[in-house]
Amino acid sequence: MLYLVPTPIGNLEDMTFRAVRILKEVDLILAEDTRTSAPMLKHFGIEKKMFAHHQHNEHKAVAEIIKFLKEGQKIALISDAGTPAISDPGFLLVRSVLAEGLEVQCLPGATAFVPALINSGLPNDRFCFEGFLPVKKGRQTRLKQLAEEKRTMIFYESPHRILKTIDELITYFGSDREASISREISKVFEENVRGTLFDLKQHYENHPIKGEFVFCVAGLPDERKKD
Known part of the structure; x- marks a missing residue:
């Protein structure tokens, strides 16, 4: 076994x-x-x-x-x-x-993306787990594809790429897309930051970037029906 x-x-x-x-x-x-x-x-x-x-x-x-x-x-x-x-x-x-x-x-047990998703306040009835985005080859192509994704998306990211990734998500998803970042889940300095991608960018430009990060990003909203 x-x-x-x-x-x-x-x-x-x-x-x-x-x-x-x-x-x-x-x-x-x-x-x-x-x-x-x-x-x-x-x-x-x-x-x-x-x-x-x-x-x-x-x-x-x-x-x-x-x-x-x-x-x-x-x-x-x-x-x-x-x-x-x-x-x-x-x-x-x-x-x-x-x-x-x-x-x-x-065995069932600890997995970082589950508490991050639930903590995010974003829709969790349907979601897609992306893990780490490609570091170089295929990264931009994948982001372009995900820009049309309607389910909540979950990403893992390392500290030294946090701001770069937020900037890329803003480029492809728009600065007003709702998102959440969970850091150091279940540890002493656990932190959950919620808001738009622009809000997250402002936060991490002014706060230390340490630990393990999980991004949750809202999917593309359905187009509003015209009157």
């Missing part, structure tokens, strides 16, 4: 009882960064063999992981924070394991 185990995105109290139990029961833990995961595992009294499993080695590691699973071992995959395969390694492994007829279970 391959388990995908979400880990806290900030507050360690967000870890579930089931996640702790599974991590104590498995034979091996695959971690995006063993140095990051080790303190968290120690906090919960989890002492297991760990292998690094990240974007640079996942293609090479899949065959060996499948071999272990076929031998009857139970393996858990965790990311540095949140749910594996959501803007983190995991998809390739899950697809390969399923193709071999082996079992996969994903």
Whole structure:
């Protein structure tokens, strides 16, 4: 069995009882960064063999992981924070394991975009998760496409690109588009800033830009019916 185990995105109290139990029961833990995961595992009294499993080695590691699973071992995959395969390694492994007829279970747990969406106050009955926009090639093309998207859009972004991304969203979506940015979700300095894209630009031009960011941007409003 391959388990995908979400880990806290900030507050360690967000870890579930089931996640702790599974991590104590498995034979091996695959971690995006063993140095990051080790303190968290120690906090919960989890002492297991760990292998690094990240974007640079996942293609090479899949065959060996499948071999272990076929031998009857139970393996858990965790990311540095949140749910594996959501803007983190995991998809390739899950697809390969399923193709071999082996079992996969994903535990429910922490995922940054869900609280960010609910906190935003924007429509959440229908939405699209974009994760990180392309850094260079295809970025402008994707933004042009999303300018016509009517569902609420969710993006992840790094601190050093926040203002650049806001400027690009203003260029393609308009400065009056409603949006929200959640920063450091579930951590001590959690912050949720809401308003138009212009409001967000003004805020982050005058406040420190630190931590992990989740953008929620309203979709294109329906055209008002003419009288």
